[in-house]
Amino acid sequence: MNAIEIKGLTKTYADFTLSNLNLTLPSGCIMGLVGENGAGKSTTIKLILDIIKKDSGTIKILGKDNQEDIKCTKEEIGVVLDEVGFPDCLTAIQFGKIMENTYQNWDNAVYGNLLKKLSMPGKKMFQEYSRGMKMKLGIAVALSHHPKLLILDEATNGLDPVARDEVVDMVCEFTRDENHAVLVSSHIVTDLEKICDYIAFLHRGKLILCEEKDVLLTEYGIVHCTFESIQEIAASAIIGKRETAFGVEAVVKRKDIPAGLDYSPVSIEELFVSMVKEVK
Amino acid sequence: MKGLLLKDLYMTRKYCWMMLAFIALFTAVSFVDKENLFFQFYPVVITSILPVTILGYDEKCHWDVYGQVFPYSKKQLVSVKYLLGLILVCAMWLLLVAIQFFGSMVNQTGGQGDWWSFLLVVLSTGLLASGLMLPIIFKFGTEKGRLAFMVVIVLICAGSTGAMSLSSDISFRLSVSTSVFSLAALAASSIIFFLSWVVSVKIYERKEF
Numbered sequence: 436m437n438a439i440e441i442k443g444l445t446k447t448y449a450d451f452t453l454s455n456l457n458l459t460l461p462s463g464c465i466m467g468l469v470g471e472n473g474a475g476k477s478t479t480i481k482l483i484l485d486i487i488k489k490d491s492g493t494i495k496i497l498g499k500d501n502q503e504d505i506k507c508t509k510e511e512i513g514v515v516l517d518e519v520g521f522p523d524c525l526t527a528i529q530f531g532k533i534m535e536n537t538y539q540n541w542d543n544a545v546y547g548n549l550l551k552k553l554s555m556p557g558k559k560m561f562q563e564y565s566r567g568m569k570m571k572l573g574i575a576v577a578l579s580h581h582p583k584l585l586i587l588d589e590a591t592n593g594l595d596p597v598a599r600d601e602v603v604d605m606v607c608e609f610t611r612d613e614n615h616a617v618l619v620s621s622h623i624v625t626d627l628e629k630i631c632d633y634i635a636f637l638h639r640g641k642l643i644l645c646e647e648k649d650v651l652l653t654e655y656g657i658v659h660c661t662f663e664s665i666q667e668i669a670a671s672a673i674i675g676k677r678e679t680a681f682g683v684e685a686v687v688k689r690k691d692i693p694a695g696l697d698y699s700p701v702s703i704e705e706l707f708v709s710m711v712k713e714v715k
Numbered sequence: 716m717k718g719l720l721l722k723d724l725y726m727t728r729k730y731c732w733m734m735l736a737f738i739a740l741f742t743a744v745s746f747v748d749k750e751n752l753f754f755q756f757y758p759v760v761i762t763s764i765l766p767v768t769i770l771g772y773d774e775k776c777h778w779d780v781y782g783q784v785f786p787y788s789k790k791q792l793v794s795v796k797y798l799l800g801l802i803l804v805c806a807m808w809l810l811l812v813a814i815q816f817f818g819s820m821v822n823q824t825g826g827q828g829d830w831w832s833f834l835l836v837v838l839s840t841g842l843l844a845s846g847l848m849l850p851i852i853f854k855f856g857t858e859k860g861r862l863a864f865m866v867v868i869v870l871i872c873a874g875s876t877g878a879m880s881l882s883s884d885i886s887f888r889l890s891v892s893t894s895v896f897s898l899a900a901l902a903a904s905s906i907i908f909f910l911s912w913v914v915s916v917k918i919y920e921r922k923e924f
Contacts (some may be wrong), residue, residue, distance in 0.1 A: 481924065486924050506788050516780065520776050522772060522776050533721050533725075536717040537787070
């Protein structure tokens with residue numbers, strides 16, 4: 436079963452359109468939604484959760500259309516948005532009591548263990564937490580009702596490297612169960628590269644690529660060559676290029692470059708930036 | 716919806732304790748100064764706007780969006796504010812009833828028709844205040860809805876005290892007792908409160924976040 440299945444999703448605003456989005460996240464996988472600010476990542480997530488209304492298309496979550504009893508479906512989803520919007524005056528213990536009366540499957544033992552593991556003070560008010568602590572509390576809440584799907588929207592933004600690493604570890608731990616899936620959006624591509632099985636590139640409301648990460652890393656490479664050598668490569672094989680005083684650096688499709696031409700592995704970030712520049 | 720109500724009650728206790736203390740003080744003063752209707756109306760009207768205050772805090776901390784990731788319908792997210800308003804207004808009204816009852820026992824004036832009529836008008840005012848303000852705040856948010864909010868408060872305070880002083884006259888002209896007048900006021904404000912909830916749910920379901 437697919438954790439998320441999106442077909443022909445469209446949402447139009449006065450100054451932005453998310454157009455004809457098709458995306459499938461299989462169960463047991465982590466998908467990274469990559470895109471610059473304003474690319475449509477948060478809009479996509481809000482549409483999945485039915486926080487905003489779509490213009491057209493279908494969205495299935497865990498096999499169920501999100502227009503059919505989304506309230507029930509949300510029992511099986513854990514969500515962390517870029518702003519963990521808990522009231523400032525409440526404490527982690529109070530959030531636990533609120534959530535105990537919110538989720539049918541809320542597990543106080545799991546929540547307590549996560550708070551302990553993350554060294555979260557139970558009686559400290561939310562407003563006194565650092566951004567990293569707020570995010571970690573958001574994730575603890577999102578994981579304590581045994582969800583099957585975890586959705587993280589820019590959850591690592593603004594965190595220091597240690598906190599980011601802890602968040603990444605929690606996500607990896609969650610996906611040890613093969614029935615669990617994660618959709619994580621971020622513009623910090625290096626985080627996604629560490630954990631994702633699938634990468635989807637969004638640019639100005641359009642999906643420009645959705646592929647398995649390993650396929651991307653084996654299919655594309657970077658060529659460092661002279662101005663003359665680049666002419667030998669077919670234009671269709673070049674995803675993007677950067678000219679410097681010393682030569683050309685080009686992201687290329689490995690199978691389409693002349694034999695014998697050296698290339699080095701490409702990072703997801705380099706690939707994304709090249710593709711976006713090419714689209715521009 | 717229990718979780719949502721618990722959250723709002725925690726917030727009311729934390730953010731509004733000072734307001735609640737003032738309300739209790741005014742209620743106590745109303746026991747001493749029975750002639751001044753302000754001390755009797757004010758606590759209930761202020762209590763009725765506490766859900767609006769909580770909505771303001773929700774907006775500030777982005778709960779208006781974040782709350783929607785949890786297994787609650789938009790209808791429930793709206794309904795909890797009405798439920799909170801109803802609980803707080805009724806609790807405050809019962810406190811007022813208890814104080815007035817105690818006062819009337821002391822002065823041996825309790826149980827008169829006007830006494831109950833007055834208390835029913837106070838309750839109606841509380842329901843009316845919540846009912847008129849919440850749809851405005853759900854539609855425009857606390858920032859934009861502030862002006863409308865102030866206008867409603869002034870109108871309600873002026874209207875209630877005016878209605879109270881005119882009730883005897885109106886009742887006389889319509890040849891009905893003040894009790895009937897007060898019951899009609901309560902019925903009307905209850906209907907407005909219910910319609911307000913229906914309108915707020917519609918507004919919230921169509922709102923883009």
